[in-house]
Amino acid sequence: MMNDQEWWRGAVIYQVYPRSFFDSNNDGIGDLPGVTAKMRYIASLGVDAIWLSPFFTSPMKDFGYDVSDYCDVDPIFGTLDDFNQLIATAHHHGLKVMIDQVLNHSSDQHPWFVESRSSHDNAKADWYIWADANPDGTVPNNWLSVFGGPAWHWDSRRRQYYLHNFLDSQPDLNFHNPDVVDALLDTVEFWLKRGVDGFRLDTANYYYHDIELRNNPPKKDVVEGSIGVRLDNPYAYQLHLYDKSRPENIGFLQRLRSLLDKYPNTTTVGEVGCDFALETMAAYTQGKDKLHMCYSFDLLTHDASMTHIRNTMETIEAGLGDGWPCWSIGNHDVERVVTRWGKNHDSIAKSKIYMAMLLTLRGSVCLYQGEELGLPEAELTLDQLVDPFGIAFWPEFKGRDGCRTPIPWKNETLGGFTLSAEPWLPIADAQRPLAVDEQEGNRHSVLHAYRDFLHVRRSHPELRHGDIEFIYNDDTTLTFLRTYKGKRLYVAINTANQDIILPVELTLSALILPEAIHSGYIDANTVVLPPFSILLATVTA
Template identity: 60%
Template structure:
């Protein structure tokens, strides 16, 4: 065992093996966190310098979006070397320093593994496309053209158009579910599966505590290359893909979520189990997300947890949130969810759910609601500052998705702008030079230094609530059961062992009085940062308010 593996085992012993069950993970988008070397792009050394800030939030782990060597056509999700750090982010030594510092602060480190595809500049693909007979000829998904020269089937790329790209050297098409510069690996090939597991082990040996698995249900494809059927019109556009993208018009039953994926997840879990207290969280985009989440997280030989896009939608109603959570609970069985209301791919939640003038109180109640659901939680950088979506002009766009679908979709740049650290510093303290994306002026009043000094800020609300949550295991480990509540409000019971908590949330912009049938014996809890008034027969909540109480009686009924 090398020194790094020994350090991993030592760090693992500091927390329970299932720290991830109910754990809170802070997502860092490296190029937008902090620039330490004055090139306008965030880097690993910049992240390391701010880990004390992350630890001060009270989270359990950080998730690092891709920092591997890449031509950056999709900002790191097109990997050209799985075992090296891209020079814009630093070096392997910088990564080792980051892991070491995180562990000193009690933080776990998860890395974003993009295993379904590589960059077309990866040496594996360069070899594969050379001819049909070399050792890596079948490492990617190749197929002959139809008799008329058209692609093998009707599969579509998420980035628009056919998922097949003609290659003149092999005189075949190759599959790319994303950009044409992101060819899909052929997981039906056992050599590919073995190699991918070796790539994962490389990072486990360096001390990482887990993996966020990008597009985890895309690994295998239908070997018969059957066409996808059309999606019923009434179901089009209900998932994360809008109708402006033709990808929404198909039922994706042959190009992803294939049954062979389970066997590979078994092998991946066996590898993780050799490294105590490590974990996986899979990103699942599927026509039946809850069914796939349940399938992928059952038992102890698949993923530890998975998350879907269901709360990354535009619907903010209490009824919708309850419907989603209850639908997942009905399907997931012994599996474990991971909830998120924002990430690097969707409009920031304060704009998506709050509009152009989102009050700070909205950010606080969304935080409390998210952290009170059954499951683990991912918090995207800047959510703790209540950042809104930035409006990036077309000429400054970097995201190929936005460039392709402009103006109906502006892409993902608006949620990827750099962190504002200091309101009055040049470039908000992110960099001493012009950043890779502009920092909007409206983010400056929300900068870390401003909120740090304000006891009532959203940032300090996160710190207070996360510290309070740790004292109530029902919120991180317990079951969840909803109670009927008036429109615009949510109420549920979280229960673990002998602890039963009532959680009530007002998602409306007006005060709300929630009737409570008697007898309903409660002991209101304090220390979470929310104020409300408990009166005989009702709870009075301010706009965007929350109420927490210990349940002392068996009857649960909210009017």
């Protein structure tokens, strides 16, 4: 690593969704002691840190992303003592710990909101975003919820509407009120004092809204399948100029960074979802006074073409300056990558090559639990769904449950996830043969490929810290150089099920890759890439 102060730069962060990781107390729900019990496994992957999805006190209407107490652990996940033990165990294994911070909104059961909705003149009356109805009783403006329908919900106590960008049980906090900002920063510091190493910031560009509540304009040329666009959801039809990504957000991020700077070696990664996500990523990470890094949804779409990958990388590089990106091809909100990009064909080979591509791009990386096993999306029926987003948009959109099913540790009925209880989501039949115990014994498994390639990344500073220069691409092939301190590493990737032969003018010396990874080779003045392979080579001239 460059130094401990910048451990996050080029780090690989393993996302743990605690509900689905490991159930330690046989209630069918994963928990913090379960994460602690599997810490050796996480460390064995060769990652640098873990990111824990929310474990705070919550009514669980959005499975923890609706927080009713920012400074405690929900009993289904354990206790604060359990969290302390998790931190200690992670640090013992050399792992940093990052936690989700859901600052844009709280649960409607949070004491702040309970007080706020009680009257127009209580101490927290303007801690949330309240607005009068139009003269005809309709909502204050045309803003829409990500989860469908108007972003306003009528409250009979105050006889006003309140804003919710997500579920109506997730009211948005009013960041224009300095008392709200102070209170939220206090909750961040609570966890810093407990020893966390950083935060993943949920919906980091949603914090401020236009104080004048101006209507969003319509979006021109709405195209199905482009970033964040599903035509079954009217949210895609607006250009979101006023309900998020407001310029006031920068000031809050600077205050947040000032707080983290008081706790050396800590970091932030912000989730950015908007119409100008790459530009926002650059703005939020430049200058070393805001976020340390950001990730967008640009690699979480259905476009797996190397043309899209190159365009995304070059766009962010052109405007990034001294900022820093973080990339992910899967998380708890999107269809698993081997299904989304691979269509479940050649799934083992595609899992490996998409992993190798991700780990050779410039930036830090988030890996979602189960990607290292090549898990496909779980096929669930409507009656098995618990995700309110999926239920609302069924069957055109099947929600987020398919990527959240429990990790299969053993190839058995309950997957080794729980002892005898009914899991909160079913163990997917298609995932059991990919269980950890099955892959541990197979030297050519996806699991071993992840471990091996993560070791390769650690061994080559060019991949962690180097600049990137693209050479060639078509829809299935990508070549580029990574350069660091005068050393150049050539990378060639083939994501197709056919041989690719590329001319090369550089003098190359191929690296010998571990056997679990399908490698290309050099033949005279050409690079030969078998199906689903990668070539790494040092540039000697």
